[in-house]
Amino acid sequence: MxxxxxxxxxxxxxxxxxxxxxxxxxxxxxxxxxxxxxxxxxxxxxxxxxxxxxxxxxxxxxxxxxxxxxxxxxxxxxxxxxxxxxxxxxxxxxxxxxxxxxxxxxxxxxxxxxxxxxxxxxxxxxxxxxxxxxxxxxxxxxxxxxxxxxxxxxxxxxxxxxxxxxxxxxxxxxxxxxxxxxxxxxxxVDPGPGSATVRGLFTRLVGLGREPAAFLEWFGPADRNTDRPAAGEDYKAIEEHVPRMTEEVLAELLDTVGWQPEDVDLLLPPQLSGRMTRLISDRLALPRAVDVSCVDDTGNCGNAIVFLQLERALAGLLGPGRRAVGVSIESSKWLKAGFALEGN
Structure with a gap:
């Protein structure tokens, strides 16, 4: 089959x-x-x-x-x-x-x-x-x-x-x-009007021996009086590692699907903050790619952010034959993820 x-x-x-x-x-x-x-x-x-x-x-x-x-x-x-x-x-x-x-x-x-x-x-x-x-x-x-x-x-x-x-x-x-x-x-498995085909997609844990750079606590009655903060970010560690990890994801995606950097029409970059997103996009230097980004206006929406980007990409940007790559980096225990799409 x-x-x-x-x-x-x-x-x-x-x-x-x-x-x-x-x-x-x-x-x-x-x-x-x-x-x-x-x-x-x-x-x-x-x-x-x-x-x-x-x-x-x-x-x-x-x-x-x-x-x-x-x-x-x-x-x-x-x-x-x-x-x-x-x-x-x-x-x-x-x-x-x-x-x-x-x-x-x-x-x-x-x-x-x-x-x-x-x-x-x-x-x-x-x-x-x-x-x-x-x-x-x-x-x-x-x-x-x-x-x-x-x-x-x-x-x-x-x-x-x-x-x-x-x-x-x-x-x-x-x-x-x-x-x-x-x-x-x-x-x-059935395409439709304005759909896009998944050409590549992967996620990978890469946090062996590395300290988490983000956390959310879940407090119950037994520890509700703790003085630990409910959330935290090691922004310096994120700023140091995320751009390099994004480059690694992009290189692996392109190698997997057999595309060259100039074949990419749309880039859906990581969305931690407006400033970091722009720095990462400049660093990737894809010659033709247009950024699909929303973090400036919505902030980092966690697990929603990729879907906000996909919504914008599918709304007329990712036409037939056009190609998009998306990258997501998670700093909580360091995961790399990415996907490649081609418009139908």
Whole structure:
């Protein structure tokens, strides 16, 4: 039996609330104008969407709401219904609960039942891991269509009542870098209008013996009074390693699919921050590639970010015969991931 091609039929996203710019964030967090200028210059992200009321600290939009909205939009864009879905895969670092799995609640809301479901606990490269799982299901002949979801509500880890003027940089940077969102894609062995064929895709753990550079804690009643911060980033380590790892992923992708750098029309680069994304794109120096980036306006949305990029790429940029490569690097325990697409 021949192995079928896998096609990305559609991609969609969901964002909570209005965009929050750096000036509004600085005012709410009690930071002075110099901090706002530092964000503009050294981080480069202009705004983000938060599923949190910054005044009360209350969560306003859970992940399940965002994932349901993104999934419904993706199904509609692909021209299929819940009955056509053979499996659902969700990647997230911030599920609404430990149980029931968020993926199953989303599937229920969408009217999907009697299928395989998987929830992957991972940072931002979990989106590509979810695409990889979907690809394996389809290539094995175990189904024709998979709904892939990814999303995070990172703002639930923010302490808006804290005096951030005293916070360590590893904690403070989270308030700037991240936004909340969910995304979805429909993968199928059947191509459709505006779809793209997966030519290459891989994920790989490369963190043996290396310290994590990002963390999110999960606190229960036994340790709710801990003085450990709920989240942190070793931004220096990320800045040092991510550009080189991105080069490695790109080289492996091109070698796998037999493309030359000049064959790439679209680049979906890692989306940690606006400044780092631009530095990485300049370093890769793909002669013809146009960047597909959203981090300037949405912040790093964790497992949603790849789907936001795919949504933009499929919206007229990735026409027939045009080629795209995407790279995702996860710093929590260091994973490399990438994919190559060709428009149908």
């Amino acid at each position: 021949s192995i079928p091609d896998v096609h990305v039929r559609s991609a969609a996203s969901a964002l909570p609330g209005p965009a929050l710019d750096n000036a509004a964030l600085a005012r709410r967090l009690g930071m002075d104008p110099l901090w706002e200028q530092w964000v503009d210059v050294f981080i480069g992200t202009r705004s983000r969407h938060l599923a949190l009321d910054l005044e009360s600290g209350e969560l306003t939009v859970p992940l399940v709401d965002l994932a349901e909205e993104a999934g419904r939009r993706a199904l509609t864009a692909a021209g299929i219904t819940a009955a056509d879905v053979d499996a659902v895969v969700l990647a997230t670092a911030t599920p609404d609960r430990l149980m029931p799995a968020t993926v199953n609640v989303v599937a229920d809301r969408l009217g999907i039942d009697g299928v395989r479901s998987f929830q992957l606990q991972s940072g931002c490269s979990g989106a590509v891991q979810a695409l990889d799982v979907a690809q394996q299901i389809l290539r094995s002949g175990s189904g024709r269509t998979v709904l892939v979801l990814g999303g995070d509500v990172i703002a639930r880890f923010f302490d808006v009542g804290a005096d951030l003027r005293k916070a360590a940089p590893a904690e403070l940077v989270n308030y700037v870098l991240f936004g909340d969102a969910a995304g979805a894609a429909v993968l199928s």
